[in-house]
Amino acid sequence: MSGRVFLVLLVGILASVSLTWWLAIGERQRTIGQFREARAIEQAEQFIVTLDAIPAADRPAFLATTRRFGLRLELMRAMEPEQQPIEKSTKFSDALSERLGPDYPVAALQKSADDCPAPRGRRIESGAVPMRITCEALQVRLRDGSRLRMTIFPPRHSAPPPLRTDAVIFLLMFLLSIGVLAYVVARMTMRPLKQLAQAAEKxxxxxxxxxxxxxxxxxxxxxxxxxxxxxxxxxxxxxxxxxxxxxxxxxxxxxxxxxxxxxxxxxxxxxxxxxxxxxxxxxxxxxxxxxxxxxxxxSLPLQLLDLDSLLDSVCSDAADAGQDVTLQGRCNLSMMARPTALRRCLINLIDNAVKYGQTAQVTVQRDDIDGRTCARVRIRDGGPGIPADQLHKVFEPFHRVENSRSRETGGTGLGLTIARNIAEQHGGSITLANHPEGGLEVTLTLPGQATSRR
The missing domain is CATH 1.10.287.130 (Signal transduction histidine kinase, dimerisation/phosphotransfer (DHp) domain)
Structure with missing residues (x-):
């Protein structure tokens, strides 16, 4: 669940950042384009005013210098027929006319495919991809009546600059920080749900x-x-x-x-x-x-209890009462328990083994289960065992296994139910299994903590 939340957050944040970045780059390109267009209009105005101010004999030399600025200026001969302007003005013609004023009439001309060759010194490629050049053909009448044909090459939008090494490092650090942030938010969001699930399980x-x-x-x-x-x-x-x-x-x-x-x-x-x-x-x-x-x-209070001492006491009392009970092994563990209840649990299991199997072989050992230190108490009897389909039913209250145990006494059917309730109250469990060599083996698992060896 937390993994899915993390992925949703990460994808959402990255999509939002990518969209913001794309919009910012687009706005940057538009701003740069507008600035360059305004600069081109300003340069055209300066050239026209300067051209109008210098003598006619010096104008051809001046016109030659304008080609490297993205302009092509040509003085039309007096005998050359005047071109018809287009019906609608263009953005460049309107902007240039506004800057020049009524002293320099400006008209937008029809232009063909050959009207827009690349000017000298003008780079028309970005990397290895050729860029198509567009232009504006204008006619400007100077104050002395001369006609000037002007071809303006509007500055194209520059391609996004290539990513530098420092930009790549910054981008990677940014993505890493976004991932860490999404992970932290996902963990913080799912922590209460995880605690709720653990509480429900326990x-x-x-x-x-x-x-x-x-x-x-x-x-x-x-x-x-x-x-x-x-x-x-x-x-x-x-x-x-x-x-x-x-x-x-x-x-x-x-x-x-x-x-x-x-x-x-x-x-x-x-x-x-x-x-x-x-x-x-x-x-x-x-x-x-x-x-x-x-x-x-x-509701009874818990006390610190040594499991080895409790097992010694219960098995000794059973042996003193004439039951065939033996104890092997030690676990060297203690636990917080209700002594009377846990004693009742062990007594019921041992009595059940002796009653139906004549003997009770008790072994105890220390074990680790899922990182927890536990004590395993195994009680094996000498009886015939019980059918596999009855292993779970014997824990039900008042349930007795007929024809599979001693017929001399059947008990009340509550002994194992009581033992299981007590074990589960102490965080443990009880399982039953037929031993391969015969008899029924009861395994009592209890959590514990290490004690000093004696």
Whole structure:
């Protein structure tokens, strides 16, 4: 987008500058032409007045000197018939008549193709291209009655001068400055849009990001204000949903506890055990629902947490509880996290591996992703894995994979959903893949910063 804006600005500025330059050169040529025409009329006037003032015997010698000034003056013999003037006067005849006054009548004559030869000493080429010469044929009557035939060669417009080296350097520097200016303007114009796009991309990772600064053009400020309002509404809806779910699951705890106490008084042992089993499953679902609500709560404060210490603690607690859990590797990273929530994420992943695959092999390593330092935690179980078309569906709430995992217990279908919510709140991600050697491998990626090695 910024590239297109840059090109539009650059082409527009260059077109405007080129048009201005062309108009300026044209105006310069017209001004020079007008000046030279006025100069030619002035010279013709001076020659005529001077010719009229000198004796008739000296006039031929004087006429010979005028040829190098772009004029050809010829005294017409008395017996030579007078040429008929053209019906309309010309620009030169009018201008010369105005300067000479009524003492020197001026008339424009008919001229043929041979009337305009190039005068001696007159260069008629510009470079290697011949220039066609036009002229004006005039008849001027002197005060003594002599007739003077005058051929005036109007000065042609000079060709644009060739570009000098310094002019070429100046032009290149000018074009470079125009390009830099267009690039800066394009970047300044697109920066708010780029920030808005980045904020929209990261909105799903952190709904509590600070609102964007409203700056730039009117349209950009309006779009930014609308984006901030949308973010505020989404955050409010999530908070309301979380509070509602937490309130429902919390309020269910008390009646379920009373129901359990009453079931203990049922005399039929078989019926009591079945009812208590159903009640236990219901209580587990309520607890998972409460954990799900808490996993969407991003209002808890962040603390600096050492990832290696957290993994050691979680894996040690699982091993002490009799689960087959092993831990390999270190990442030497720390991160700003919510310790209780991140612990719940790891516990859910490890419990899920042990529950459905009997074992949990945990490995951790440090990695760089797109220039960011991250920790990769891989948890591999010993089960049969799950179908490829179910790898993304298992993150949906209450979704359970049938016939592909242990049939002894199915859980509530919220464990992976809770773990993914917590990971995304911390700027991380969770992916599932069937390991080539068997079993399901869960990869938890978390951003971190380096800590001192121990």
């Amino acid at each position: 909105l799903g990772d952190d709904i509590d990001r600070p609102p964007l600064a409203q700056q730039g053009t009117t349209e950009i400020r309006q779009a930014t204000a609308a984006f901030n309002a949308m973010q505020a509404r989404i955050r409010q809806n999530i908070q309301q949903r979380t509070q509602m779910l937490a309130a429902i699951t919390h309020d269910l705890q008390t009646p379920l506890t009373r129901l359990r106490l009453r079931l203990e008084k049922v005399s039929d042992t078989e019926l009591r055990d079945k009812l208590i089993g159903d009640l236990s499953a219901t209580q587990a679902m309520v607890r998972e629902g409460l954990d799900l609500a808490r996993s969407m709560d991003s």
